[in-house]
Amino acid sequence: MAFLARVKQGFSSMFKFFADSWAELKKVRWPNRKEMTSYTIVVLVTVALITVYFWVVDIGITSLIELIV
Numbered sequence: 001m002a003f004l005a006r007v008k009q010g011f012s013s014m015f016k017f018f019a020d021s022w023a024e025l026k027k028v029r030w031p032n033r034k035e036m037t038s039y040t041i042v043v044l045v046t047v048a049l050i051t052v053y054f055w056v057v058d059i060g061i062t063s064l065i066e067l068i069v
Helices: 001-028 033-068
Strands: none
Touching: none
């Protein structure tokens, strides 16, 4: 009987978790189209800048290694 009680408790806590998660999702303020567009542009520009930075660092390290070798 103790096993069945633990299984029942496990399922009830799982259902409570999903119910609480759903309740929290209802509280979320989702961005509108204009905000989402600006956020996407910020992310793309940031990724592009970081990519260029690492490309320059890679070229610099490659040049140093070629000078050493």
